[in-house]
Amino acid sequence: MRILAALLALVAGSTVLATALAFAFGGLTVGIAGLSLAGGLCVAGFAARQTRPDFAPTLGFWDYAMLGAFVLASYRAFCWLIFYRGDEICILSPNNLGDISLHIHFIRYLASGIPFWPESPILTGVPMTYPIGADLFNAMGEVLGMDTFRGLVFTGFVGAMLTAFALWRWGGAFGLAALLFNGGLVGFEIFRTQAFADFQHDQVWKNIFLSMLVTQRGLLFALPAGLLLLTHWRDTFFRNKVRFLPLWLEVLLYASLPLFNIHAFLFLSAILGVIFLARPSSRAVALRLVALSFIPATILVCLVTGFFSADGDIRVKSGWVLEDHGWLKLISDFGLGLPLALILSFLLVRDRDPEARCLVWTAAAIFVFCCFVVLSPWPWDNMKLMVWSWLVIAPYLWKKLIRRFELIPRVVICIALFFSGAVSLIGGLDHRQSYTLAKRSELAAWQAAIKDIPPTESFACEPDFNHPLLLLGRKVACGYDGHLWSHGLPYGEKYALLKNALAGTVPWSEAAPVLQVDWLALRVSDQASGYAPLEKADPGKFGWLYDLRGLLRPTPDNPTGQPPPPRSVDSF
Secondary structure (H helix, E strand, O other): HHHHHHHHHHHHHHHHHHHHHHHHHHHOOHHHHHHHHHHHHHHHHHHHHHHOOOOOOOOOOOHHHHHHHHHHHHHHHHHHHHEEOOOOOEEOOOHHHHHHHHHHHHHHHOOOOOOOEEEEEOEEEEEEEOOOOHHHHHHHHOOOOHHHHHHHHHHHHHHHHHHHHHHHHHHHHHHHHHHOOOOOOHHHHHHOOOOOOOOOOOOOOOOOOHHHHHOOHHHHHHHHHHHHHHHHHHHHHHOOOOOOOOHHHHHHHHHHHHHHHHHHHHHHHHHHHHHHHHOOOHHHHHHHHHHHHHHHHHHHHHHHHHOOOOOOOOEEEOOOOOOOOOHHHHHHHHHOOOHHHHHHHHHHHHOOHHHHHHHHHHHHHHHHHHHHHEOOOHHHHHHHHHHHHHHHHHHHHHHOOHHHHHHHHHHHHHHHHHHHHHHHHHHHHHHHHOOEEHHHHHHHHHHHHOOOOOOOOOEEOOOOOHHHHHHHOOOEEEHHHHHHOOOOOOOHHHHHHHHHHHHHOHHHHHHHHHHHHHEEEEEHHHHOOOOOOOOOOOOOOEEEEEHHHHHHEOOOEEEOOOOOOOEEEEOO
């Protein structure tokens, strides 16, 4: 546990310190990045020395098998997370097509030295409302000279390894399988198609490894940190073991979670609250942890929600999991996992195990709550809470129920639980599923064209998820509408105005001040959408840049506010 605790302390300590220093000195610089990482290394050293040895259980055959499967899947998913194919920049997983572009945008935006707390780079005039911890950690590496894509690959693989170890310590081989191979029944479609594919891609209960661990970068810290805290609380409050984490490290990991993944923080807070109520002997320790964490955690929650300015859109929506397909959809999506968890919950009425009761019943209640109440504009975001419920319940499902069966029924149950997810995992990691994200030559041309434009200036452009300006870390009037909507940002009026201005129905003299943009970027490919250049311009291989600053701020040299001739974005 010492190595796991030290590495998590390094990430949490350096990221929190970088946030504070960037606030104090106006942005992320080489000095701040270096000082933050040095501080994180000091924190990691103290964590390694003060974390008590915690002897791991003996590894059996299935432990080795599941850990090996996790390593292989992680190697494939993250070492090919993003790669070159000639002039193309490609990604392996279609689940990651929109997410990876957003993270590249955020990493390069944070690394550009913009003031903190940063404005949103995907909507002008509002603060950033996103847990930026993982991207800020990568941005520190970028400021110090690490390539963006190599940084994504490195942190992804290391985070996956930390997750594997923390999950094994929490739930053993069955816990690892629960994350790698979760699924329902759709994977049995392979017997009809005779080909591997991610059959769960269009389901609500997707393969967790592909849909969350690979795409939700905050989970690369939140999962191992959260599982480490759960293991610590389980051993301390229910198994009467000596506390292996020092209190200050427990506070650091728990209080920093909102900066990486607010859903993990909410879930662990609910677990801690139930432990406080159900275990009187734990109240003094739990209260001390909450008291010390309250102020830093509250500050981080306020920051990542824009002081609660983002639209949470909490509402009752009881049928969202079914997607209008009826109750059989639950069996198709969740398979045996759902009825087995229900049976386990009832068995615990007679089995008076306080540990299993507290953790399983709390996790089950959160799962049921998320089936009926939607907490964000995109209902599927509820899965970011529900996945914690499954990972908490899984070890007890094995220990209290499945392990008690004879060998043959035990094997049949495990196949029914994990076969579909295994098929989806193999199919999802197939290189034939790869997608092109961008062209290297086009990115290089746009980078050359904007190199003298300060990172604080904003651009109006077509709101595509993989627009070159987004992949270069620039602030735009409106980003991809899927990101704007799912983040709860009030973008409707600006988005409509941007579209009208690009189409020429609203003059830029009226649109630019409202959109708060300094430049207009048009690609050659935008002409197919009816977006014509403002005036005759030199032929550009990739597009044109129009300076709109005169429309916002007329100068003595340009009293009429007419934009100067556009720049041509070309290969040179």
